[in-house]
Amino acid sequence: DAGVIQSPRHEVTEMGQEVTLRCKPISGHNSLFWYRQTMMRGLELLIYFNNNVPIDDSGMPEDRFSAKMPNASFSTLKIQPSEPRDSAVYFCASSAGGSYLGTQYFGPGTRLTVL
């Protein structure tokens, strides 16, 4: 299996622009997570999907952030409008059998820079 796939790997944009990050989970995994990593705050959970349904979005910082999972093999995280403080590495992770059962597998991340 190719593992969790994220695109793009790097994104540089200007303040106010819309940014869309993409994730393809491992085939057969039914839980998907979006995390954000910054130097100051470390890794933080943004939102969690189970069977394509958003279960917990309490970590989404503002209404500017939205996430969708239209099917089992694809998810997006959108920031509109983007701000410089959104600059971070965004990770997608997936796990099998419900999140309680074990290991989350992480993608390589998208490094976002908002100028």
Next chain:
Amino acid sequence: KQEVTQIPAALSVPEGENLVLNCSFTDSAIYNLQWFRQDPGKGLTSLLLIQSSQREQTSGRLNASLDKSSGRSTLYIAASQPGDSATYLCAVKEGGADGLTFGKGTHLIIQP
């Protein structure tokens, strides 16, 4: 709110040494604890997962222990190698929560 702390924040040791990385968490009502490795510019790789009912897990030169009542875990690396250089992250999963709560990591450098 659960908080996870990792000590030390950075560590540099000569090749061949045995070393211990520490992780503490404030709420002992966890479901499991995971240790991850993160290489620069890369994602996270899961090293070991310890369920709350377990005391330790071993994989090769790595051994992770869990003392749930005291809110502590250690990652023991035997006979360290330069290839072990990375940031090591500890994360806990609480019952009822679906995501992981991470520490900020220990940046490890193994000197050849």
